[in-house]
Amino acid sequence: MAKDLTIEVAMSPDLYKYHSNDEAVVVVVDVLRATSAICAAFANGAKELIPVSSVEEAREYKDRGYMLAAEREGIILPFADFGNSPYNFTPERVAGSTIAYSTTNGTKAINMASNAYKVFVGSFLNLTAVAKAVRLQQRNLIILCSGWKGKFNIEDTLFAGALTELLVNSGFVMNDDSAKAAHDLWNLAKNNLIEYSQKVAQRSRLAKLGLDDVFDFCFTPDSTDVVPELCGKMLLQYKSN
């Protein structure tokens, strides 16, 4: 009988070093809002997306003529074309385009995982599609939660639990306490996800900025089957064959 593959959850980018494994698949998540926006961009026809870690690099991409989506702490950077609401990535804007994208937490986490065998971008928008892509690799899985400036957050952990739930009964086992805790939190929340997620700190941060209109959108599973994948410095749409 084949040995079960393992699922681990890094609850913050600061903890990724304890899970990191060049041979594993990494799914990076930042529900509010970077990876939800990236999934929306590809669902709306973006050709490629460059995740950019620093503000300085973001400015360089803009200076070199790239379309730039960029924010820090929810607020659009003054030299960017637009911020990181998933609603910004409309088909009119993004279809066929290359976009440089820089956010407070999510794009840094994506770049941090570049050592891995494969890096997928996950969100509730593409939950089932990501699970399918992960299963096809037949590799151990690390779910990397982007958190909030290094701190744990609930929404990314819930996604980790949801993805774990889709995999535990098909050849994967939970390999650490963080996967088990994420799975338990997901089971506590899943039947009432929107209500449960009212408690997340990021909701009140976004509400203060008038940016919480994306909340229901970001917590609705499976609106798309695109799976963005990191290839070199680019995110492209993953193709299974």
Add this chain to the structure above:
Amino acid sequence: MAKDLTIEVAMSPDLYKYHSNDEAVVVVVDVLRATSAICAAFANGAKELIPVSSVEEAREYKDRGYMLAAEREGIILPFADFGNSPYNFTPERVAGSTIAYSTTNGTKAINMASNAYKVFVGSFLNLTAVAKAVRLQQRNLIILCSGWKGKFNIEDTLFAGALTELLVNSGFVMNDDSAKAAHDLWNLAKNNLIEYSQKVAQRSRLAKLGLDDVFDFCFTPDSTDVVPELCGKMLLQYKSN
């Protein structure tokens, strides 16, 4: 009306830097087994205990004539007098004594928090007594989970949730997602704590070493009302007046 005091939870020593606050009270927990053992030592009459971070320092204390309790990854260090099972800290051994103590996770976490206004040592053994000591300070609270070699663990998070539960209805509010998640996990586990905690990874690590006899003991609340407090480089028994 007085402003509510805040509770935050650092789910790993690596995340403590995001919570650290010189004006706050820190409760450090390492349920399996360091802080449970420290509480047992004081309950059995230890006079003072020196938390030691490194193996080298532990050896120096031994060479200087101190009684030394020390382990790494559950295994007693060869030059130590005994390891870190709470059962090692018997009244015959520890009453009236000063003990140097070094463990894989817990004693490092205690020293890491030394910047704080007050540092208390918590475990299920002294849960209610710690809550009472925290309330007396009228300061914001950070619960520092020792984790496992930097990683999240369930047992310390459950303690964080249990302590939060005792404080949220008496002038404290949960200030971050990690406190809320810890609280939810505690509420999921509390009515069946021993069974729930079977899933923690540290249980199987200890079982492999034949060291899981302390499991029920470490998850039984309120066997003592001692509250160890870090004073300079020493842990002493906290006195409220």
